[in-house]
Amino acid sequence: MPKAIELVHVGKKFKNRTILKDINLVINSGEIIGLLGPNGAGKSTLIKIMTGLIKQDYGEVYLLGRQLGQQRRNTNALLGLAPQQLALYPQLTVVQNLKNFGFINGLNQTEVNQKTSDLLATFALTSIKKQLAADLSGGQKRRLHSAIALMNNAKIVFLDEPTVGADVTSRDKILNAVKRLSQQGITVIYTTHYLQEIEDLNAKIVFLNHGKIEAIGSKEKIIQQYAHPAIELWFQGKLPTIAGWKRKGNCLEYKTAPANFPVAMILKSALTDNEIQNYQLQEIKLSHSNLESAYRGLIKGGISHEA
Incomplete structure (x- = not known):
């Protein structure tokens, strides 16, 4: 399978404190990766490095075969990021939010219309597409927030705690959306403290602790070991x-x-x-x-x- 992300001996320090140490990781296209680890393990720093928000101190990062930092604009267009903190326009409707972010990300009118239609269906937002974001429930806002991360030509999507505050129905819809993204060949990096979600997604697990990757593998392999x-x-x-x-x-x-x-x-x-x-x-x-x-x-x- 083609590589979506490759990290080679990546490390990072803050104020002489080691945050990440010699990270080597290969993630294939279409994989769902459950990035797990306790608070302070280095997960957020690793995501920031993979998305280009901060630069590693040493090592190399490759996204879809391109070294991160080279052709930065083209690379960023292939990434989608939904951080834990919601980023919505409360005064706009669901549809308006999606289209607005699509245009911000440089999509043309045809692309915006198609993406909006697809994501409304993928994240089960069609029935509420005309509602203002301010009037949505917590779970509905989470689904819209995740959908916005895909209003570009993203091939790799980072979802940070996407079900926080979501009810059971919204949670299930978000997980189903993640599965559909994977089936479309989109790579999903998924962080959560709800381990049942990782099991439901049948995600490949990457366990990070003390700035190092301590385990990689399927749910069955991790449980067995x-x-x-x-x-x-x-x-x-x-x-x-x-x-x-x-x-x-x-x-x-x-x-x-x-x-x-x-x-x-x-x-x-x-x-x-x-x-x-x-x-x-x-x-x-x-x-x-x-x-x-x-x-x-x-x-x-x-x-x-x-x-």
Whole structure:
């Protein structure tokens, strides 16, 4: 597949503090990338570098085969950016907002009309196209905000927390719109703290932490490598000592890698242990292998090898 974005040994510092360190990344055309990581991981800085808003201190950035910084005007025309902060004209209707931004981005009348029609449908805005932006709900404003980012000839779109404040219906419509963009060959860089959205989009995950890329891959690959399924045994009063179990606050916890997690066998072994018979077991809790578990595992430094 053709490369939409390529970063080669990219780094950035602010006031002698390293924000990004030796970032190497290839994103193919049409991919949906879920850019994940805790606050302060460097996600915003990375997006600003990829969109040309700031310049890296070292390394190279290529967009659609062009080195960023060369033919800047032509490159910018291929990018769409919807930051978290809404950028709308409240006194204009939905249609007027779209067309206005289209003309600002240099589209001609025919292109503006076609793009407006397509995006009204893609983001489920057709039924409210004559409403003033000021009168829209929070979710409707989010959909319009994302659509505006595409009122050019963008081949790469950056959506930063596009569903913040959106209701369930608007959220689903935004996610469906992102899927359609991908099907059209448009690359989408998507940031969110709602991990379920990444699962729904079946996005390729890029996990950034402490200024470095710590994991790249499909949801299945990330879960397989980094999730921490666990069993917790909660007791009334003192805790027993059971081989292979670790004390965690007021409970005993058993963790292992997902591929080696026979829950029934582990529980049977623990519950038949002679030591446990002298203690009052109150509750058994299971945490499953999912993206949230993998996310927590990555933040803590990957797979724990403790039994």
